[in-house]
Amino acid sequence: MIWLFLAGALSGIISGMGIGGGVILIPALTLIFDMEQKVAQNINLLYFIPTAIIAIFVHSKNKTIEKEGLFKIIIFGIIGAIIGSFIAVNLKGEILRKIFGWFLVVMGISEILKKEKGQKNGNNGI
Incomplete structure (x- = not known):
């Protein structure tokens, strides 16, 4: 459970920076949790929506877009x-x-x- 928390948190931090959390999330899901690649990528797509909305809000508020x-x-x-x-x-x-x-x-x-x-x-x- 701690690995899932760490993968999600680190991926969220990187997503908020605009880098793309899938770089962390997909390898974590496939290597640590032994998920199939397509499942990991689908989870990443769903994960991306709320993190992108929050990142857009923060960057827009700070006028960095x-x-x-x-x-x-x-x-x-x-x-x-x-x-x-x-x-x-x-x-x-x-x-x-x-x-x-x-x-x-x-x-x-x-x-x-x-x-x-x-x-x-x-x-x-x-």
Whole structure:
């Protein structure tokens, strides 16, 4: 039970920062709780709704949301979500798990390289 609490809390903190709690929640559900990949991703989608609403409220209140181009991003995000949903439903869980794993590896490497590039340019990479 404590692991479930920790996974949810850490995922919520990361979601509130705008990073995406699924990076923590999905691996926790699949590795620690031995859930099937598709089940973990579906739980993540449901988990995302209340955390996103709270994050939007807080960021909007603090005026940290860039509104220019927001409509286009939302529309293309919805189109991408529809396409991604159809793809995910038709893939085997094991393939979906591998794709997600590679996505995390690529994003991690990208962040490391971004930080190194920032340090070479004389700033801290932020």
